[in-house]
Amino acid sequence: MRLKNAKLDGDPLKSIDKPSPMTKPIRFDLPDLKLFAAVATAGSLSKGAASLPLALSAASSRLRQLEHRLGLHLFTRHAGGVRLTPAGETLLEHAQRILRAAQDAQQAMNCLNGEQQESLRLYANTTANSTVLPGLLGRFLVDRPYVNVALVECPSREVTLAVERGEADLGVIDSGFEPPGLLTLPMRHYRLAVLVAPQHALAQQAVVSFRELTQHDLVGLPEASAMQGFLKKMASLAGVDLHIRARAPSFAAIARLVASGVGAAVVPESTGLDYRDTMGLALVPLSDEWAGRELKLCLRPWESQPTTVRELAAFLSGLD
Structure with a gap:
């Protein structure tokens, strides 16, 4: 069976013979998935390859080999670059999870070896800092000697802005604020x-x-x-x-x-x-x-957060 019609930024991909699952088991490796995710995010083979960095010819060859192993086209060409096929969209979802898990595993090993210290920026309002937050944060840090936290106090509105702009990894705000575009989690009632x-x-x-x-x-x-x-x-x-x-x-x-x-x-x-x-x-x-009032956590989308930020958010909200 022959698959046709895919080009990556002017570099035509050859027709791909669909392998038999009995003779060609599916194999992924992290460099291929990293390249695939980079190209998918950039919408361009050349830009995706440059972000790694990787030579364009090598990137094109790697993707052809990946598609050959899968027996599926992952991209189609358009005037501005490339776009994902339905198969590509499915693979991207899995690839992002695999790459994130690999990064988390490496980070955890580095921390156990004492090779890496993590620094988090936690912004919180006056109420949180004068009530439950210091005690909770202390218990979290005692079990994680590799984590350092910079705690900044400011009004809830400024907390949400800092989180939105990426200046803060996590924020604690009053329940009267529901910032659009941010994930909010219940923390404590008072x-x-x-x-x-x-x-x-x-x-x-x-x-x-x-x-x-x-x-x-x-x-x-x-x-x-x-x-x-x-x-x-x-x-x-x-x-x-x-x-x-x-x-x-x-x-x-x-x-x-x-x-x-x-x-x-x-x-x-x-x-x-x-x-x-x-x-x-x-x-x-x-x-x-x-x-009766409530403190809430706010953070950027959960899937985009490093492991330690997610651990802290889960700990403070009682989800762990």
Whole structure:
């Protein structure tokens, strides 16, 4: 049986005899699959070969041999280069998985031999950094001495932009953000509560509603923070105003302002418990249903991520 009609950037592929599966077993090797994937991605034999780099004649010969072993044409020629045939599309899906698995295996062996250190960039908002993230990250790193993490704190909106631009490998954001084009995974739930000085009018209450809280002076995060934006939105929906007397860049600074009697502050409950116990402040639960919040992970498409990024994402989201 003869297969016809394929050219790669002007380099015609010869007709290929379809081998019998009994006499010509299918064989793949990593260099051939790497070349095939490079040409498929570039849409051009010459560009794909140059990206490796590999001489054009050698690339053409390798692909002809691969097609011969398969008994199938993988590309068809068009004015701008080449495009995948249905068989080529199927092979590309498998080739990408094989190449990724090979890379992961080599990386794992390098790490075990102490030959390679991996550096990850994790961007997270203030809430994540002041609650569950440091503890979780610590447990992840203890078991992986070859991994180093640069932890950067910034508002959720900046976190998503950093992930989109490739400046961050992984981000932790508030549940109010659903960045298009990024994968999001649930991380942890938390509740909001009100932190006040012991002498504050709300200090002895069992619970407080948000509407009642807005009748008092407040201490908050910067306006660009996700939590502050969320509280502003809740105030607008309730038809009330927020009287922010002071803004601070961290919950630690907010707690000191609260202790000085400047005002009350809405903080994650777990964070507030620490300041209650260490600074003698009072912590009052918010009664509103929306006080239950969620942190989420965001990252670029899962299939494109290195093994360690996927491991960290699975660990932080509880998927491992």
